Amino acid sequence: MTDATPDDGVRAQRRTALNEDWLATIVGLVILALVLTGVIPAWLVP
């Protein structure tokens, strides 16, 4: 584990992490908005 060349796999994982970061933020806030506005009622959540 001493080879030091940059790795496409690392770049891809970093990109995925950044995308998941935004996606999680958006999904979380949209769910919050849908619950607070009554679009997702309590009975729908197991």
Added chain:
Amino acid sequence: MSTTEQTGRRSGVGWAVGGVAVVVGLGAIVRYLEQNIPDLTEGTAFGEVAGAIEYPVYAIVLGLLGNVVLTQLGVREKLAGGFRTEFFIKTGLVLLGASINFAVIVSAAGPAIVQAVVLISVVFGFTWWLGGRLDLDDKLRALLASAVSICGVSAAIAAAGAVQAKKEQLAYTASMVIIFALPSIFLLPAAVGWLGLENPVAGAWIGGNIDTTAAVSAAGAIVGEEALQIATIVKTTQNALLGVVAVALTAYFAFSVERTADSARPKARELWERFPKFVLGFLAASIIATIYIGAVGSDVARPYISTVNDLRTIFLILAFVSIGLEFRVAPLKDAGWRPVGVFASATAVNLLVGLGLAVLLFSGFSSGA
């Protein structure tokens, strides 16, 4: 893109969807067990224990069992694209923000920032130093030091990008994070009981110690709601400092370790690029819920916030199931004892310094949970 590449890509997406289906299926079983086992076992010898078992325990155990079964069937690696621990945990944490009054975040921010800065400096410095003494590769040192001192796998990914590490080094560090985090989920809550720590101190200790954010939430949830809230605030503060460390590493490696004439100067923009955006979602959810409760009154708001909390629990269950499914021991065997020794020693230092800071900064703190 050639036809073969397109077919390969479609097949990869298909397996990832299958992986998500496995996570959701196991998550549904966990939710059923969590809600029904205490009632089903009431009056039996197992009944008293069942009432005390929190959902992270069911989720991780079922995840590990699923891991064994899928490995035996030879499909675990193919399905792994669907084990999105980071996405599930971050969505769960954004939703967790809605259950924390923004005033609590503001009052906890001071001690949380002090704890995060001191802990990251001490633990990063110690890991970097010990890794140097044991002659580890500089890039692996940077990955291990970032992972153990900041926030596990996300920090390792950011550091790998900053120092241009190899994929094997990142995979190795990520495996080490999970292997150390898994027992911590159960050992730290047990230690909280032995040491008789108050909930806020316990939360600060857990949040400052366990590397990966998902495992912090699991351990915090086992201790209780207040510990979970403080652990999340402390861990989120550490996450927020990730961008600073990543940019510092970029600068250090560009100018000191691999100094070349065309070394790219790290830009201020990178600080923003590497800032974990879910922290903004967590803060926004807290602000939205605080304003909402203020506007409609706590009695009207309570059932809505309770539904948000149920959804948060579901996302956390999916994250904990994914932790169990992702667990791998093999990479550790390949790398030898030195990196494991560095990581274990750094974890021990983190535990001790973290406990001192948590007692010093969070004794007497109340979140009102």
